[in-house]
Amino acid sequence: MPDTLHELVKAEKLIAAASEWTRKGRRLELKLPLEIDGLIEEGLFLRASALERLPDREVVFQLEYHGVRIPGEGGPLARVEWNSIRPHNNKGIGPPELRFLEQSPSHMHLFEDNWSDTTGALRGDNLPVARPVPQPIQGFDECLRFVGSLFRINNITLVKTPEWVYSFDL
Amino acid sequence: MAETEAKSFEEAVSSAASMLVSIRHEKGGTFVTTPLAYPSGGAVVIWVDRAPPHFLVSDYSFAARECEIMGADRRQFMARAEAVAMSAGVEIASDGAFQVQVSEGQLVGAIKAIANCSLEVAINYANRQHQRKRADAGLMLHQKLVRLYGEQHVAKEFEFRGASTTAWSIDVAVTNDDTPALFDTVTPWFPSVASTLAKFGDIRLLDNPPARTAVLSTKDGFGSWITALAQTGNVLQAVAPDDAFRRAVLH
Numbered sequence: 481m482p483d484t485l486h487e488l489v490k491a492e493k494l495i496a497a498a499s500e501w502t503r504k505g506r507r508l509e510l511k512l513p514l515e516i517d518g519l520i521e522e523g524l525f526l527r528a529s530a531l532e533r534l535p536d537r538e539v540v541f542q543l544e545y546h547g548v549r550i551p552g553e554g555g556p557l558a559r560v561e562w563n564s565i566r567p568h569n570n571k572g573i574g575p576p577e578l579r580f581l582e583q584s585p586s587h588m589h590l591f592e593d594n595w596s597d598t599t600g601a602l603r604g605d606n607l608p609v610a611r612p613v614p615q616p617i618q619g620f621d622e623c624l625r626f627v628g629s630l631f632r633i634n635n636i637t638l639v640k641t642p643e644w645v646y647s648f649d650l
Numbered sequence: 651m652a653e654t655e656a657k658s659f660e661e662a663v664s665s666a667a668s669m670l671v672s673i674r675h676e677k678g679g680t681f682v683t684t685p686l687a688y689p690s691g692g693a694v695v696i697w698v699d700r701a702p703p704h705f706l707v708s709d710y711s712f713a714a715r716e717c718e719i720m721g722a723d724r725r726q727f728m729a730r731a732e733a734v735a736m737s738a739g740v741e742i743a744s745d746g747a748f749q750v751q752v753s754e755g756q757l758v759g760a761i762k763a764i765a766n767c768s769l770e771v772a773i774n775y776a777n778r779q780h781q782r783k784r785a786d787a788g789l790m791l792h793q794k795l796v797r798l799y800g801e802q803h804v805a806k807e808f809e810f811r812g813a814s815t816t817a818w819s820i821d822v823a824v825t826n827d828d829t830p831a832l833f834d835t836v837t838p839w840f841p842s843v844a845s846t847l848a849k850f851g852d853i854r855l856l857d858n859p860p861a862r863t864a865v866l867s868t869k870d871g872f873g874s875w876i877t878a879l880a881q882t883g884n885v886l887q888a889v890a891p892d893d894a895f896r897r898a899v900l901h
Contacts, residue, residue, distance in 0.1 A: 505745015506711055509718075529715055542719055554786070555721055555779065565674065565681055566693045566712065589690075600889040601867070604838075605689035605776055606720050 482516065485550055485602070488524065489543065489557055489591045491632065496520045498638040501530070508532055508642045514543075514633065523547030523554065526633060535644035536620060537563040537585075541627040556607050558631060559589040562623045574609030586613045588630065681710075684765045688716045689776040694765045704751045707760040709768035714746030717775040727775070734771045738763050780839050787867035787888040788821050788835040795833070798892055799824050799899075808832070810860070812852025820849065821865075824899050831861040831899040835888070836879065838867075843875045850882035863898040 482488040496515040501508040510528040523546035530539045542559040567584040589607035617623045628636030670685040679699040686694035699706035717727045735742045740750040748767040752760040795804045808823035823830040834846045850862045862883030884898050
């Protein structure tokens with residue numbers, strides 16, 4: 481059983497129960513419980529978000545922990561933003577080579593980039609440090625595989641493609 | 651730092667300024683990327699929809715999503731968003747988008763207003779998260795002290811009077827001795843720091859003050875506030891080893 485957030489991120493996981501995307505206005509949302517070694521860990525979720533009328537754009541996957549068993553600032557642990565229409569900027573923090581640079585369209589907020597060994601906690605402000613994905617992601621299925629590999633979720637393909645609305649007008 | 655081609659100072663600044671705002675035209679409207687950034691680092695992007703002869707300006711509920719991924723539920727978001735929208739004279743759509751319908755002449759001001767509403771509510775919720783982490787640190791602290799000293803010797807929200815005779819509420823106290831050891835959790839937020847300073851500053855003026863320890867949710871973001879806290883008591887991180895807490899009790 482993982483006893484630290486780092487171990488939690490590194491642990492092999494499974495989606496415990498798949499469910500449909502939920503429409504919230506313009507957004508499509510998904511929140512799935514995750515299990516590790518047969519136990520559904522309290523507060524550990526895969527969250528996903530997409531925009532109904534922007535197929536294959538602005539898709540977010542996030543690994544998050546809201547339990548109290550493991551110390552060190554729960555909340556978002558890692559995030560992938562695929563084909564985001566909103567450029568990301570690390571401001572003046574994080575790896576020096578990535579400071580003040582616009583990252584667009586796809587980037588990932590790694591646990592390691594946002595963790596401080598000095599403080600024993602994640603940085604505040606919702607994983608503010610990101611880096612570009614290693615190579616362009618072509619399509620939702622490839623995005624799923626990338627997220628599954630990064631978050632160590634072995635049955636990530638249980639996540640269905642969002643029910644995007646394909647139309648000529650937004 | 652990325653290498654860029656050599657330009658004159660004016661050219662470099664002009665070039666940077668010209669890239670602060672960008673637009674992406676879609677069939678139904680236009681996304682405007684602003685220079686503002688949410689606490690997460692993502693740019694604030696505004697959507698301008700066609701509503702002839704007017705323009706419908708919204709944040710496409712991006713702030714709602716920023717808050718959701720930080721852990722906010724709809725009620726927590728709406729409570730903050732409604733206040734922000736009211737003060738700016740704009741509306742909240744059912745999906746949590748800030749929006750307002752305006753004429754062409756009002757478009758610039760509306761985009762600025764919606765962008766700032768979107769940013770304000772996200773910052774507001776991020777600040778709330780800092781406060782919640784104090785509660786988390788308090789829970790962690792209590793669990794740790796119970797493990798070390800047993801439930802019967804650990805009290806939550808312990809009342810203790812300082813030299814001024816003010817009865818202060820201390821987050822956690824270990825009471826296995828005649829004199830309790832006091833622990834107060836602190837987040838890197840001015841009111842939290844000021845509260846602990848006031849309590850411990852008053853208590854340390856007693857003739858035989860008890861051990862006082864400020865327990866930090868993290869060490870990030872405190873700066874010289876740690877120095878101020880160290881002037882009134884011990885300072886520990888919530889994740890410090892057991893032995894550090896034992897020493898704090900004996901201090």
